[in-house]
Each structure stands twice: as C-alpha cells, then as structure tokens.
Amino acid sequence: MQYLKKDFANYYRNSGLSSIVLHGPLGEVQSKWLITPTSVKIGAGWKNFCALHHLSVEFYFDLFFEVETERPNTHVKVLYNLNIF
Numbered sequence: 001m002q003y004l005k006k007d008f009a010n011y012y013r014n015s016g017l018s019s020i021v022l023h024g025p026l027g028e029v030q031s032k033w034l035i036t037p038t039s040v041k042i043g044a045g046w047k048n049f050c051a052l053h054h055l056s057v058e059f060y061f062d063l064f065f066e067v068e069t070e071r072p073n074t075h076v077k078v079l080y081n082l083n084i085f
Contacts, residue, residue, distance in 0.1 A: 008065055009040035015072035022049045023077045
C-alpha cells in the first residue's frame with residue numbers, strides 16, 4: 001500500500017473515483033483507491049505495479065505522481081528515481 005501526500009490525496013478524496021490506471025515506463029496497471037475519512041492510499045494493484053517495474057523495499061526510490069488535468073481522472077503517471085547505493 002502506498003500512502004499519498006496530502007495535496008494529491010485531497011485531489012482524489014472527493015473525486016468519486018474508486019479505481020485508477022497507474023502508468024509507468026514499463027507498462028500500466030489497473031489499481032484501486034482506498035479512501036477513508038483520514039487517508040487516501042493506493043491499494044489493489046500497487047504490488048503488481050512494483051513487480052512490473054522492479055521496485056522493491058530493498059531499494060530506496062523517489063516516487064512522483066502526475067496527472068494531466070486539473071480535474072481528477074483515472075489515469076495517473078508514476079515516475080520514479082531509483083537510488084541504488
């Protein structure tokens with residue numbers, strides 16, 4: 001499960017959307033939002049996205065979530081920077 005920063009979480013909190021498509025450099029994965037009164041998280045599908053893109057807890061990586069419109073939509077671009085030491 002991936003916790004989102006407050007501004008991005010608020011962007012989706014009142015959207016009414018329950019699913020999204022995570023777009024990464026190696027492909028896209030259908031995912032679900034887990035929205036509660038206190039948090040917004042990426043749920044089902046996040047592990048598949050990480051597996052597809054070889055993201056693991058063994059590495060430190062920065063994540064960036066990007067959308068192309070001001071209104072919430074189901075397509076979210078996920079950019080990442082792997083920091084391998």
